[in-house]
Amino acid sequence: MLATHRLGRQRLMDIWQVGEVKITRVVEQVEITDGRFVIQQAAPENVKPHTWLQPHYADDQGRLVFSIHAFVVESEDCLIVVDTCVGNFKNRDIPNWHQLQTTFMEDFIAAGFDPLAVDKVLCTHLHDDHVGWNTQLVDGRWVPTFANAKYLLAQQEWQAWHRRDGFEEILSDSVRPIIDAGLMEFIEPPHAVTGEVKLVPTPGHTPGHVSVEIASGNARAVITGDIMHNPVQCAEPDWQGSADRDPDRARSTRHQLLEQWCNAGVLVLGTHFPTPTGGRVIRAAEHWRFDPANPDRP
Template sequence: MSSWQIGDITVHRIDEIPLPPETGAWLLPGATPEVVARADWLGPSFAGPGGELHLAVHSFAVEIAGERVLVDTGIGNGKTRANPAWHDLDTDYPARLAAAGFAPERVDRVLLTHLHADHVGWNTTRAADGSWRPTFPNARYLTARAEDAHWAQGELEPSRRQMLDDSVEPIRAHGLLDLVDVAEGGTELLPGLTLVPTPGHTPGQFAVVLSSGGRSAVITGDCVHHPVQLSDPALGSCVDVDPAAAVRTRTGLLERLAGTDTLLLGSHFPAPTAGVVRRHGEGYRLEPVPSA
């Protein structure tokens, strides 16, 4: 388990699974082996010798202002998913949470940066009667109102409907889902924890900004999927709802962080997962920061 200290705030990475090598080529089709090779700083942690991108699924567990906060909940166990790498998982994620001091009943808040299957799966676990019940029974689950509204519009493909039915709607039914309006300049949720809108990948996606003792960090959500996007922020995901907005969001974030000591914590970055943004040629690079 890796962790970082941001002033008085402790951030733990709670691993679920590494993603298979073919994920990167599907997710970021513009990140060809030639493009990856030009960013030689990606190897060996973030990319392999053949240009394959390394990606992972994990949550960030944050101790802040006397609360235990979980940012995103991964894929989940026993979920029916169209993606074979996500289908019917059986991992020890809850044990990893407990080892970090975040046993499910002790979690106070769950922040969902956006409503995709690999960010909401552990919202629920299957009960003995076959129903999906909240994994974190004493927590308030929170997502952006704009995000919730987006998924409520129109017909959804079956895989999206399945994800909402097993991982989001049960939370709503149990009265645990809170919707928040995320202001353009950010919305402070707790002292030292601010939600910042990062639209493009989905309309209501947000990043999580942590600040304490003169230090700061940003948990990306999927506004940055992989460090290769620092080398060229125009590299977009095949599942971005608004590709142009996603590029603007990513470019703006990296420009603000470049040359600062703000830690970038990638929601799909493999170990070492965290780093600071530095200018590099016409783009940027990630200078890794090891865990404490």
């Protein structure tokens, strides 16, 4: 059994300005764990030699640090939430995610956002830690948290999961209530959300997995989704996500993206990278390394 410990709360909010687009991170939880829980080859003895990961992304024992957070993207007149974390009161197999009672929504509101003003919710894929706050429990029923939003999901992702065994709980508490409320929009990536924000296919972790590309003026950023889980995968792109459905596809997608992000100097915002969550991919040794960038503080 791999031990996972919840870390004391890191700073909850960070802000990045990408051209005209403002991106705010709202954290649900941060965990430190034997990395094999998430990345198969990330045993502490394999992580430890990557000393550049310390202290932010790994500790001196070689355990990896992961964050679960949402990004709020303000583009043109559109308020967008990217990935909705684990959520409260959900029955989940992973003990740290089971029946959570976090202050995520209070923190979201304290960051200056009104859930009812959200226009779009983007789910990069259909895993527990990306769809949780799609809904909240009100009077014993799961209802959309962002009641005036359209929720965007790749059609292929829906096709891959909706008849899969063992998945009914997530669908019934976090996906079907959105469909029943008429708020779900199945899309075919690449899909333009605004003139500055685009969903692009980055398959491998799941069949219909997407990342979020942001381009405004000369500035470029990307929200990774789970094609990478920790910056160690910049140096070790062949290490396999434990939940990758098609590991070979995920590897080749990762290589392709890292090369592309490195060449274009893209600000990379990692969906599970703890603080500092944003940075640039630079060439190092045989592969790459992650060079953290300071956010624009609120």
